[in-house]
Every structure is written in structure tokens, then in C-alpha cells.
Amino acid sequence: MPIPQPRRRPLVALLAGAALAGLLGPAQAADYPAKAIRFIVPYAAGGTTDLVARTVGQKVADKLGQPVVIENKPGAGGNLGMDAVAKAAPDGYTIGFGAISTNALNPHIYKSVPFDPRKDFSAISMLGYSTIVVEVNAGSPIKSVAELIDAAKKNKGMSYATAGSGTSMHLSAVLFEQMTGTELTHVPYRGSAPGITDLLAGHVGLMFDNLPASLPHIQAGKLRALAVAGKTRSPALPQVPTLAEAGLAGYAVEPWFGVYAPAQLPAPVLKLLNQAFVEALALPDVKEKLLQAGFTPRSSSAQELTALGLAEYERMGAVARKANMGLD
Numbered sequence: 001m002p003i004p005q006p007r008r009r010p011l012v013a014l015l016a017g018a019a020l021a022g023l024l025g026p027a028q029a030a031d032y033p034a035k036a037i038r039f040i041v042p043y044a045a046g047g048t049t050d051l052v053a054r055t056v057g058q059k060v061a062d063k064l065g066q067p068v069v070i071e072n073k074p075g076a077g078g079n080l081g082m083d084a085v086a087k088a089a090p091d092g093y094t095i096g097f098g099a100i101s102t103n104a105l106n107p108h109i110y111k112s113v114p115f116d117p118r119k120d121f122s123a124i125s126m127l128g129y130s131t132i133v134v135e136v137n138a139g140s141p142i143k144s145v146a147e148l149i150d151a152a153k154k155n156k157g158m159s160y161a162t163a164g165s166g167t168s169m170h171l172s173a174v175l176f177e178q179m180t181g182t183e184l185t186h187v188p189y190r191g192s193a194p195g196i197t198d199l200l201a202g203h204v205g206l207m208f209d210n211l212p213a214s215l216p217h218i219q220a221g222k223l224r225a226l227a228v229a230g231k232t233r234s235p236a237l238p239q240v241p242t243l244a245e246a247g248l249a250g251y252a253v254e255p256w257f258g259v260y261a262p263a264q265l266p267a268p269v270l271k272l273l274n275q276a277f278v279e280a281l282a283l284p285d286v287k288e289k290l291l292q293a294g295f296t297p298r299s300s301s302a303q304e305l306t307a308l309g310l311a312e313y314e315r316m317g318a319v320a321r322k323a324n325m326g327l328d
Helices: 009-030 048-064 076-086 100-109 145-154 168-180 192-200 211-219 267-281 284-292 302-323
Strands: 037-041 068-072 094-099 121-130 132-137 158-162 184-188 206-210 223-228 256-262 295-297
Touching (some): 037 048, 037 076, 048 284, 076 100, 076 256, 132 192, 145 168, 145 223, 158 168, 168 302, 192 206, 256 302, 284 295
Antiparallel strands (some): 132 206, 132 223
């Protein structure tokens, strides 16, 4: 009686599966990028993130040889856009513009955030830091931080605009209220542009905004900058004091931004994207354009951005709890 021979088809299938898992992935990574890359900006067009994404994205496209298509996807303080990034395929063709708000603050203030910034993203590189400016309409009688505090105490509920609830601008205003004993009324917008429009029209009395979006209006004399929120003055507005210099000792909020992809991004793709962003941010014309706009460019390794995000997640949690920030 012949000895039964083992079936070979399952072995062939097993080997084919191993080849697909172990070889096809690296082969695909070696071909990356073979098509356009979608760069999701989780805020409205016309703001700081949009300016930085388009400026740097064009240079990254030049280096990678494929278009980098900017897609503005605002909503829920940036959560909507970053959720789209978290749920995309981890193939390098969808990346997102993360921030201190989306990747550190929001999970502590929104009742429901559909992603975990500590687990659902692959950090690629830092993009840099922005400056928050405290500003009023040029026609306002308020000409200093001291006058702003006095006016806010006399007029409880003075309205202020930001680019959205849960943003670093919102956080800046909450800390301002805490440190000055004032009570302001928050009017959140879907991005900087509509907030600036209403500030120019006199519909709101004050705005906490990322400087790049407001700087042209300040330079044109339409808005008056009272102070900046960072530790140091902005090179773009050297005559404008920090809030600490204006009397709020110890006050400092410096929003950071970075590029993220979905979790489990293949290492060769991550390395290529990191290199492209690092090189783009080092270009003299990119640095000059962003610095003139009030944005401080700074690249990093993927590991540095990961460490920053984890540390800031803990720090922002403590800040949010102390400020009793909470959003639906």
C-alpha cells in the first residue's frame, strides 16, 4: 500500500502568504511614493496650519517627486481631521497636521475623542512652534494689557474669538482669565479667518489667535496687538511685549505642531517622510517665509516628536483639570 504523501498546496499557500507579508511590504515601501500624498490639515483654510502645510508641503512634494495635496478638514477642535488620519491605511499616502491641541489637550477636554494620540499615530517630524497674539480691533480704546484687564473687569462677559474650542488659543484665554480674575465669553470659530473677519467688523471685542493668520492685519494697522503669549517676544513683532512682561508673571503658552501618519507606518516609509520634512524645513526660503509670518520652524526625529507628544499629553491633562475645561 503506497505511503500517503503530505498535501503540498497548503504549504505553497503558506509560503506565498509569508512572501506577501515579509517581502511585498518592503517592495512596496521601496516604490514609495508612487502617487499623490494626502496631507490633512484639521483646521479651516487661511490659518497658521494651512500656511505652514502649503509652504512645507510643496517642498516635500519636490523632494519626493509626487504631489502633496492639502485637504482642510476642520471640525471638533481638529479631532475630525486627525480621526481621518488615524483611520487611514498606514501606507504613507495619508498624513496629518497634528498639534498640541489635537495630540495633547483635546482628549482631556472633549467627552469623546475617537482616537488615542498615544497609540493611533506614527510621529514623523516636528514642524515648529507658533506664536499666539492677543489682539483687538485698531479702533478699540484698549491699548494695553492693563487696559484690557481693567475693561474686562468692568464689563463681565466681554467676548473673545478663537480659531475653535479646545485649541491652544482657547487654552491661552482660559489661563488669562485664571491669572487676571476676569470672566470672558468664548466665541469659537471654525478657523482663524472667520474670527478675524468678525473682529475687524467689531462683532467681538478681542481675539486670541495664532500670529501668522493675524499678522498681515496687524501690519496693515487694522488690528492692534496687545501682547504675545510665548516665553519670548516674536521676531515678527519685536515691539509687542509678552503677557509675562505685561504683568502676568509666569504666563507662557507656546503651541507646537508636527506631522503624523496612522499607526504602524512601515519604517522605510517613515524614514523617507521624516527626511523629506527635515530637509524642507531647513531650506532658507522656507525658514524665511515662516519666520516672517510669525511661525518658528523646527524639525525633529520621529522619536523626539513621539516623546514630546507623550509628555505634553500628561502636562495638558493637568492644565485642563485645573482650568476645569470641558467640551461636548
